[in-house]
Amino acid sequence: MGKGVALFPAAPVFPRNRDVEHPYRQDSDFFYLTGFDEPEAWLVLDARGDAPRSILFLRPKDETREIWDGKRLGVEAAPAALGVDEARPVESFEEALPDFLEDAKALYFGFGKHRAYDALVLDAIEVVRGRARKKVEPPRAVVDTDAILHEHRLRKSEEELEIMRRAGRITGEAHLAAMRAAEPGRFEYELEAEINRIFRMRGAERPAYETIVGSGPNATILHHRRNDRRMEDGDLVLIDAGCELEYYASDVTRTFPVNGKFSPAQRAVYETVLRAQEAAIAATRPGVTLDDVHRAAVEVLVDGLLEMGLLEGERAEILEKGAYSKFYMHRTSHFLGMDVHDVGAYHVEKKPRPLEPGMVITIEPGLYVGENADVDPAFRGIGVRIEDDVVVTPDGCENLTAHIPKSVSEIEAAVRG
Ligand code: GLY
Ligand code: MN
Numbered sequence: 001m002g003k004g005v006a007l008f009p010a011a012p013v014f015p016r017n018r019d020v021e022h023p024y025r026q027d028s029d030f031f032y033l034t035g036f037d038e039p040e041a042w043l044v045l046d047a048r049g050d051a052p053r054s055i056l057f058l059r060p061k062d063e064t065r066e067i068w069d070g071k072r073l074g075v076e077a078a079p080a081a082l083g084v085d086e087a088r089p090v091e092s093f094e095e096a097l098p099d100f101l102e103d104a105k106a107l108y109f110g111f112g113k114h115r116a117y118d119a120l121v122l123d124a125i126e127v128v129r130g131r132a133r134k135k136v137e138p139p140r141a142v143v144d145t146d147a148i149l150h151e152h153r154l155r156k157s158e159e160e161l162e163i164m165r166r167a168g169r170i171t172g173e174a175h176l177a178a179m180r181a182a183e184p185g186r187f188e189y190e191l192e193a194e195i196n197r198i199f200r201m202r203g204a205e206r207p208a209y210e211t212i213v214g215s216g217p218n219a220t221i222l223h224h225r226r227n228d229r230r231m232e233d234g235d236l237v238l239i240d241a242g243c244e245l246e247y248y249a250s251d252v253t254r255t256f257p258v259n260g261k262f263s264p265a266q267r268a269v270y271e272t273v274l275r276a277q278e279a280a281i282a283a284t285r286p287g288v289t290l291d292d293v294h295r296a297a298v299e300v301l302v303d304g305l306l307e308m309g310l311l312e313g314e315r316a317e318i319l320e321k322g323a324y325s326k327f328y329m330h331r332t333s334h335f336l337g338m339d340v341h342d343v344g345a346y347h348v349e350k351k352p353r354p355l356e357p358g359m360v361i362t363i364e365p366g367l368y369v370g371e372n373a374d375v376d377p378a379f380r381g382i383g384v385r386i387e388d389d390v391v392v393t394p395d396g397c398e399n400l401t402a403h404i405p406k407s408v409s410e411i412e413a414a415v416r417g
């Protein structure tokens with residue numbers, strides 16, 4: 001940090017309605033650095049002197065507040081519990097901040113996320129400018145912490161991967177339970193409840209994103225969230241759901257026939273997506289880019305679309321012009337970690353970034369045939385996505401969610417219970 005100072009705020013509390021707040025979820029960067037999940041806190045990394053120090057500002061113990069809002073770690077316990085060098089009450093942060101900025105060669109801070117925090121930091125810089133007579137200088141450079149920290153978060157340690165494997169196992173149990181619970185006549189939200197029930201029963205804090213249960217034509221809506229349709233005999237059901245465990249996300253999609261038997265058209269689409277997913281997983285290894293992984297999936301999807309008669313024309317031209325995009329309109333992969341669409345640069349020097357061991361990505365091809373598409377009516381309203389989470393290893397990749405039913409026979413058996 002070259003004699004600089006870094007500042008990391010805890011996530012703010014967001015009001016929901018009147019005096020109700022959204023459930024609190026710590027900022028991922030702040031949690032990555034501290035392991036501390038309380039609101040109203042700041043982490044300062046002070047590298048100005050010869051011995052760099054970490055100082056955590058946090059809410060002090062308060063008997064009355066704790067009766068209403070729950071236990072607090074408190075200032076005294078924080079250094080031993082969290083490994084910071086020093087802890088102070090958060091009420092003193094604003095006043096102390098200019099002192100930390102005095103003669104800092106650079107300020108490391110993620111401006112542009114929360115206006116109130118930006119203002120607080122800018123005000124402190126202003127205060128230091130006013131101290132010129134003290135012969136101190138404000139920071140002469142500002143560095144975005146994202147660029148540095150997110151490179152660390154992008155590459156997962158073995159400890160992080162072990163949490164992600166456990167998150168994958170809980171997510172698998174939830175998908176299996178939903179497949180078993182599915183029946184024509186039940187509502188999408190009943191499966192959502194089943195998924196989220198298993199997450200909590202197994203100790204995951206929350207879903208990593210809102211659970212998507214799309215049946216029939218809803219399977220073709222990428223971010224369907226109402227989950228309020230009654231499932232009908234003959235529907236496919238697409239469930240995109242993953243738990244968040246100890247602040248790490250899983251992100252898994254399975255698609256299955258609600259009555260336990262794929263129709264011929266459903267099966268043809270499903271097997272195409274499955275082959276595409278397998279091809280993309282097989283292509284994932286160090287040195288390849290997410291464009292390469294996407295391309296591996298798209299080539300198989302296009303072959304399938306031609307075979308099924310959903311597309312006509314020259315394979316090469318379809319690939320070149322992207323005519324498949326009316327059935328496959330999203331990308332195949334994103335980074336996965338503490339955030340479901342995780343941090344980390346997808347491009348380095350404007351070029352797609354080669355994958356490295358320790359990076360975790362999703363592999364999630366799909367095909368979505370609109371209800372009104374100009375195709376054989378047997379295919380209309382079919383939506384299929386298959387999504388797994390893989391970590392890049394030195395010689396390929398490890399599928400963290402491989403145990404969740406995926407072949408036609410595994411899926412049909414699971415739905416029939
Ligand atoms: N569930 C969000 C995604 O698959 O990217
Ligand atoms: Mn997903």
Ligand code: MN
Pocket residue numbers: 251334362364387
């Ligand atoms: Mn995903």
